[in-house]
Amino acid sequence: MSDMQISGLSKVFGGLRATDDVSFHIAPGTVHSIIGPNGAGKTTLLNLMTGIYEPTAGEVTLGGQSLLGKPFHARVAMGLGRTFQTPQICHGMSAIENVMLGSHLGLDGRLLPSMLRLPGIVRGDEACREAAAGWMRYVGLERYLDAEPGAMPYGALKRLEIARALAGKPRLILLDEPAAGLGATEKAELSRLICRLRDEGVTAVLVEHDMKLVMSVSQHVVVLNYGKKLAEGTPDEVSRNPDVIAAYLGRTH
Amino acid sequence: MSDIDKAIGMPRGLSTAGGPRLRLAGQGGVLLLAAILLLLPWLLRSGFQYHMAVMIGIHAVIAIGLNLLVGYAGQISLGHAGFMAIGAYGTAILSSRFGWPPLLGVVVSAAAAGLLAFAVGRPILRLKGYYLAMATLGLGMIIYLLISNEVWLTGGPDGLSLPMLSLFGQDVDSPKVWYGIVAVLLLVAYWMAGNLVNSPLGRALRSLEGPEALSAAAGVDVSASKVRIFTVSAVVTAFMGGIGALYAGFISPKSADFMQSIELVLMVILGGMGSIPGAVAGAAIVTLLPQVLTAVEHYEPLIYGLILILVMVLMPKGLVPTLAHRLRRSRS
Numbered sequence: 270m271s272d273m274q275i276s277g278l279s280k281v282f283g284g285l286r287a288t289d290d291v292s293f294h295i296a297p298g299t300v301h302s303i304i305g306p307n308g309a310g311k312t313t314l315l316n317l318m319t320g321i322y323e324p325t326a327g328e329v330t331l332g333g334q335s336l337l338g339k340p341f342h343a344r345v346a347m348g349l350g351r352t353f354q355t356p357q358i359c360h361g362m363s364a365i366e367n368v369m370l371g372s373h374l375g376l377d378g379r380l381l382p383s384m385l386r387l388p389g390i391v392r393g394d395e396a397c398r399e400a401a402a403g404w405m406r407y408v409g410l411e412r413y414l415d416a417e418p419g420a421m422p423y424g425a426l427k428r429l430e431i432a433r434a435l436a437g438k439p440r441l442i443l444l445d446e447p448a449a450g451l452g453a454t455e456k457a458e459l460s461r462l463i464c465r466l467r468d469e470g471v472t473a474v475l476v477e478h479d480m481k482l483v484m485s486v487s488q489h490v491v492v493l494n495y496g497k498k499l500a501e502g503t504p505d506e507v508s509r510n511p512d513v514i515a516a517y518l519g520r521t522h
Numbered sequence: 523m524s525d526i527d528k529a530i531g532m533p534r535g536l537s538t539a540g541g542p543r544l545r546l547a548g549q550g551g552v553l554l555l556a557a558i559l560l561l562l563p564w565l566l567r568s569g570f571q572y573h574m575a576v577m578i579g580i581h582a583v584i585a586i587g588l589n590l591l592v593g594y595a596g597q598i599s600l601g602h603a604g605f606m607a608i609g610a611y612g613t614a615i616l617s618s619r620f621g622w623p624p625l626l627g628v629v630v631s632a633a634a635a636g637l638l639a640f641a642v643g644r645p646i647l648r649l650k651g652y653y654l655a656m657a658t659l660g661l662g663m664i665i666y667l668l669i670s671n672e673v674w675l676t677g678g679p680d681g682l683s684l685p686m687l688s689l690f691g692q693d694v695d696s697p698k699v700w701y702g703i704v705a706v707l708l709l710v711a712y713w714m715a716g717n718l719v720n721s722p723l724g725r726a727l728r729s730l731e732g733p734e735a736l737s738a739a740a741g742v743d744v745s746a747s748k749v750r751i752f753t754v755s756a757v758v759t760a761f762m763g764g765i766g767a768l769y770a771g772f773i774s775p776k777s778a779d780f781m782q783s784i785e786l787v788l789m790v791i792l793g794g795m796g797s798i799p800g801a802v803a804g805a806a807i808v809t810l811l812p813q814v815l816t817a818v819e820h821y822e823p824l825i826y827g828l829i830l831i832l833v834m835v836l837m838p839k840g841l842v843p844t845l846a847h848r849l850r851r852s853r854s
């Protein structure tokens with residue numbers, strides 16, 4: 270039984286096979302990392318998972334249901350959460366409102382009741398505000414509740430995005446380079462946060478360059494090179510794989 | 523909390539400001555507006571001043587509706603005078619040619635404008651920025667041309683007269699009664715817009731201002747949401763177009779032309795994008811300024827333009843948000 274299944278996935282841009290027959294599965298409650306040198310096809314793979322690209326061939330399923338042909342927002346409704354390499358934050362809203370945005374799917378979105386602020390809307394809104402405050406505490410942003418995103422440091426914005434994704438109660442969360450641009454202390458914080466998510470049974474997929482982070486938080490690592498899957502296994506197995514060392518770690522080891 | 527956060531520190535006054543205060547501010551705005559609208563009649567001396575107040579009220583409701591689209595959802599429209607004209611001409615044609623009750627004419631015309639917005643919204647709102655501006659401009663121009671040229675239906679350049687509005691068997695011919703009607707409409711619009719932007723649906727709509735990936739990652743159906751808010755703003759605009767036509771008693775194609783669309787957008791930008799009191803302030807300024815400037819006759823367009831440039835240079839976020847920000851800063 271797997272949460273996400275990727276089978277024979279390929280994406281061709283003109284003559285370039287950006288993703289080439291990649292297959293793996295993601296078991297529920299685990300942290301998977303996708304690594305590979307620059308241009309290995311990590312971002313393309315992520316965009317295929319979220320529906321920004323449609324694959325040339327292959328299949329992606331979440332909880333047994335096919336995701337193909339569904340736009341990104343519909344995949345989110347099916348339980349896919351995502352954060353971005355550069356935090357995508359709405360600057361017209363306060364920090365907590367950004368997190369509340371993440372949970373709007375489960376709430377009453379009818380126009381007229383919203384305009385009349387009917388009791389059902391108020392209840393949903395207050396519950397969602399409380400939950401959002403909870404998620405902000407969870408990621409360590411409790412002091413930023415009503416802050417303007419423009420006044421928050423970069424690392425806090427990255428965690429704000431994680432809080433927004435979590436507020437949607439995803440069954441699987443994709444983290445696109447969460448450590449990029451963070452300082453050493455923030456990276457340590459992030460690593461604790463991801464471990465905590467893992468221990469609480471959240472399924473996460475991590476696309477990351479920071480090998481220390483990848484090796485310390487993931488149960489399973491998939492290595493891509495030139496769009497193909499080069500290797501997969503536990504962090505230990507992968508880091509001992511000679512192909513991986515040659516392709517990815519070779520120069521530094 | 524990481525050391526980096528501690529080192530940078532929190533801007534003062536942000537972390538303690540609770541959500542409840544923000545929500546109260548929304549209701550406080552409605553109360554303040556109600557107080558102003560109740561007290562204003564003591565200041566209004568002449569029929570002309572009442573007339574200006576009514577015009578400001580009508581424009582303010584349209585600006586509030588347009589602000590939902592332009593200010594909150596970040597989608598420009600340079601064709602909203604077209605929707606205003608659909609409301610105005612629809613009401614005029616249905617009431618004077620077909621003998622419908624005027625208010626029913628207003629409601630049906632607003633619904634028709636909503637249907638049109640819904641139908642053209644999907645292809646048009648795929649466009650962004652300048653391209654969306656062009657497409658909505660085109661939409662407004664088509665409506666203007668239809669109104670100017672279909673003389674058999676619209677009277678062409680001669681315009682159309684409307685019957686007098688009657689409520690509860692009484693003709694509404696006094697500016698004071700019109701003031702009351704428009705004041706109630708403005709209060710309702712202000713309250714409903716405030717409720718909307720602070721609801722879960724409202725946050726989904728406000729996210730459209732940012733990159734599409736952000737909205738989609740939160741599960742927002744971007745194109746459907748854009749069409750939705752475009753339709754809402756079209757319905758509000760057409761409804762007030764119909765009310766305005768009934769108030770004026772006469773309409774001509776001039777009310778549908780490009781400059782009218784520009785003025786509507788101007789109200790939103792000048793008053794403050796994404797600010798409901800801003801929309802009201804913007805409507806007041808854009809409506810009053812030409813009247814004030816009649817004192818300088820020949821130089822009117824020159825000074826009008828200059829004021830707009832100055833406000834935008836000095837207050838790029840618009841009047842109300844800039845002043846509110848300065849007030850908050852001087853307090854802390």
